[in-house]
Amino acid sequence: MEHDANRADGDIVQDFLSVADLLEEPQLAQLYAYLAREGEATVQNVMDDLELAQGTAYSYVNRLVDAGVLTVTDDEQPRRYAPREIDLTVTTAAGDREYTITPALIDAVGRRETDADIDTYIDRHGVAGLATALTYAIARERGEVTHRLMAEDLDISPLAAEMILQALRPVVHEHYDTEESGAGLDELDIDGDAADDA
Known part of the structure; x- marks a missing residue:
């Protein structure tokens, strides 16, 4: 999900929208950061390691798959999920600063709750x-x-x-x-x- 100058504007906007939920919802950021550390995992791994209820874990994983920041690496049961690399540069509304959305930043946002x-x-x-x-x-x-x-x-x-x-x-x-x-x-x-x- 790296920003590429040759990509259509709609793709760039979609990339930003895909990570917007990660920056707004610490639980989703925490899940993404976990998968970035692990490389890939099943929903059961997510439930066990992040202490999430089954319904919550499936809901979060499905939201991140739909947003395009997680991919299914194995369609066999149990499915395995892996994060897509995120490296998106954003300019603040005032236009005075640029910052890059990386897995480390998403991890930091995910720690907001704790x-x-x-x-x-x-x-x-x-x-x-x-x-x-x-x-x-x-x-x-x-x-x-x-x-x-x-x-x-x-x-x-x-x-x-x-x-x-x-x-x-x-x-x-x-x-x-x-x-x-x-x-x-x-x-x-x-x-x-x-x-x-x-």
């Missing part, structure tokens, strides 16, 4: 703001930025920056290789207090 810090951040800054915070979280885990720099860049409090960076840390480690840059967060000594602030 992580109050992510929920609050989305309420205050929207999904576009969460996408920006995720970019900073990746850079933070690679030792490239601090929470204070993020706070200054985004005009938010250092506490708010630290809270969302901590909340997004598991998402970053699930989806990105953060070992490449060398220094880990506990090894940083920026202004002599970064390790104390973490």
Whole structure:
């Protein structure tokens, strides 16, 4: 489901509409993120691992198949489902920012129901703001930025920056290789207090 300049506008709009439900409904985002981690699964796997009732699991899987973000990989019973890759770039309504909808962003949205810090951040800054915070979280885990720099860049409090960076840390480690840059967060000594602030 990657954006391709040669595709018809209707296809691009359909791609966006296909992922819109994922961004609006954390339960669907959580299911997509689960399948992105697993590669493929049956509805029974979904029920067991996400602790969903049978009717709910079938309903969510069918909605995501209908939206085009899941595919059936095996028609034999039990059917197996796999996620389609999502990589869609969106410009905010004001036209001042672009962000990319990726499995990591969908995973972060899916954690909204179980992580109050992510929920609050989305309420205050929207999904576009969460996408920006995720970019900073990746850079933070690679030792490239601090929470204070993020706070200054985004005009938010250092506490708010630290809270969302901590909340997004598991998402970053699930989806990105953060070992490449060398220094880990506990090894940083920026202004002599970064390790104390973490």
